[in-house]
Amino acid sequence: MKKSVKTVTGILGFFMLIPGLAKFTEPFKTYIYYHLTGIGFPFADQMQHVVKFSEVGIGILMLYLAFKGNKLSTSLRNKLFNFGNQTIVIMMIVAVYTHLHPNVPAEVLPMEFKPPIMPTGYILLVVYNFYLFRSNNEKQWK
Known part of the structure; x- marks a missing residue:
């Protein structure tokens, strides 16, 4: 993977890991x-x-x-890359739905903010990551 793809993938990993760990503690657990x-x-x-x-x-x-990731075979790395990014999109679609749902008060959302800016930003970052990954792979085949 090129450095740009590694950077965006690392940012996405950090953005998923830290809030995931936070959900094991109060008040996020509740x-x-x-x-x-x-x-x-x-x-x-x-x-x-x-x-x-x-x-x-x-x-x-x-x-x-x-x-x-570069220590993995290209096939496995590509499959894991696609799986990880697609899973983030699915999670963030649920997060957008949660933010927009009328029964979920802003007080229990990240930063107590109702508009789904964070999940939408994550989705856009995944789209950018796929773009970088695809454009780098196409250059390798030319």
Whole structure:
């Protein structure tokens, strides 16, 4: 991977890992439960753990790809890159929905801010990461 892709991948990894770890502590531990119950997600007790571990896992994966990804085979690295970035998009679509849902008060959202600026920013960063990755790969084949 080129340095630009590694940088954006590392930033995404950091942006997923730190909030994921924060969700294991109060008040974020309670907030994630409120998010899930507020939007009517089934099995909120179990799902809050899936959310936390998913964010931490994807964060670690993206950081690994940023720092050690070149040690992997190209095929595996590309699959993990696509999986990580696509998973972030899915998570952020749910976050946008959560921010916009009328039953979720601003007090339990990150920075107590209702407009989904952070999740939308993450999605745009993933799109940029895919663009960089694709343009770098196309240059290698020419």
